[in-house]
Amino acid sequence: MSARIELSQVFKIFGARPKGRALKMAQSGVMKDDVQAATDHVVGLHDVSFSVGDGEIFVIMGLSGSGKSTAIRTVNRLHDITAGTVMVDGTDVGALNQRELERFRREKMGMVFQHFALFPHRTVVDNVAYGLKVKGMGIDERRRQALEALELVGLERYYMSFPRELSGGMQQRVGLARALAADLDILLMDEAFSALDPLIRRQMQDELLAMQGDMLHKTILFITHDLNEALRVGDRVCIMKDGAVVQIGTPEEILRNPGTAYVAEFVKDVDQGRVLQVESVMSQPTPISLGTTVGEALAMLGSRASVFCVDDEGKPCGVITRDLLAGTQQAGVETVMKTEFGITSRTAPLVEAYELCAKGELVAVVNERGVLEGRLYALDVLAELGEIESKAEQVKAADLAGEGV
DSSP states (O other): OOEEEEEEEEEEEESSOTTSHHHHHHHTTOOHHHHHHHHSOEEEEEEEEEEEETTOEEEEEOOTTSSHHHHHHHHTTSSOOSEEEEEETTEEGGGOOHHHHHHHHHHHEEEEOSSOOOOTTSOHHHHHHHHHHHTTOOHHHHHHHHHHHHHHTTOGGGTTOOGGGSOHHHHHHHHHHHHHHTTOSEEEEESTTTTSOHHHHHHHHHHHHHHIIIIIOOEEEEEESOHHHHHHHOSEEEEEETTEEEEEEOHHHHHHSOOSHHHHHHHTTSOHHHHSBGGGTOBOOOOEETTOBHHHHHHHHTTOSEEEEEOTTSOEEEEEEGGGGOSOTTSBGGGTOBOOOEEEETTSBGGGGHHHHTTTSOEEEEOTTOOEEEEEOHHHHHHHHHHHHHHHHHHHHHHHTTOOO
C-alpha cells in the first residue's frame, strides 16, 4: 500500500522563538512539560512520524493536548512545522509558497470539521457547492456535483432547506457532503462526529464506513478523542500523548497488545466485541461428513463434546453431540443430528455472535458460499476476552514498575 501522507520526525513548537532552545531540548528527548517549564514554549508535536496509505482510514486518537489536531493541521499547513518533513503525494508541504499552498489545499484534500461551519443564509445545496464555486466551476456543473454528494449522505430531499431547519446530525452530513462534492482523494476529518449525540454519531460512523467500502475509497486522516470510535472506524490507529506518538497499530493489535500503561488504561474500557472479529476467536471445525455412521462418528468425536456435520459441498447441515450418538451404531448421523444452529461469518464483529453463543452451543462460521470455515463456542469467546483484559493489566503493572513488556 503506497503512502499518500507521510510525517517524518516532525516537531511543532509554539512560542516566540520556536527554533531556539525549546526545539533543541525537545530534539534531545526532553518532554513537553519540562520544555515548557524551562522555556515558556509549548511542544505541540514531539518527533512525530507516521504514514497514511492509499485508501486507508488512519485515525489519530488522544485526549485534549495530545497533539492530534496539531498533527492534522500540519498536513494542509494550517500549522507550519518547526522541524521535520510533511509529504503529501510526494510534495513537501513545507516548501510550498503561498500561491502553491492555496492551490494544494484547493486541489488535493477536503476537510470536515467538528463544527459544521455552514453558511446560515445559504441553502443546503449552495453550502455543498460553495467550494466548487470558489474554484470557478459553472453553476450547472457545481449544482450537479453537489446534488450527487447530498445523495451519498442521504440528504438529497433537503437540498433547498436552510441549515437551521436541519438536526445536528443532518448538518454534519452537509459538511461531509461539501467535502465529498469536491471529489478529492484525501479527506481530513478533525473530530468530525464529536459534537453529535451518541446514536447519531454511531450512524455517521456506519455511513462513513459503508461509503468508504462501497464507493469512496478515499485516503482519510481521522481525528478523535474516543478510543471506541478510533478502533471502530480506523484501519490503523495512532495513539498520541503530550505531542508524541505512543503506539500505532491495527485496532486488533492495539486491543490485544497495548504498548504502555497509558494505552492499557484506555483499552480496559473498550467494547472488545465491536473491535474483534469472529475469525480472531474461531477454531478449526474438523467436521464429519453426512453418510458417516453413528459408530464411526463416535470414534471420530474423540474428546470433543460436539462437532458439525457437512454435506458434499462442505456446508454445515447439523450438529452432533456425544449424547446424540447413543443410538444404533449403524444408523447414519443424519438421523440423530440437530439441524438448528447459529451461523455467522469470519469478518462479523464478535458482538454479533454473542447472542448465538449465549445458548452454549456451537456456532458455524461460513464463507460467502456457505462453506464451513470455523467453529465458535461460548467458552472460546470468554477465554479470549479474559486474555485481553489480563494482558492489559500485565502491561499496566510492568509499565508502572518500570520493567517494560
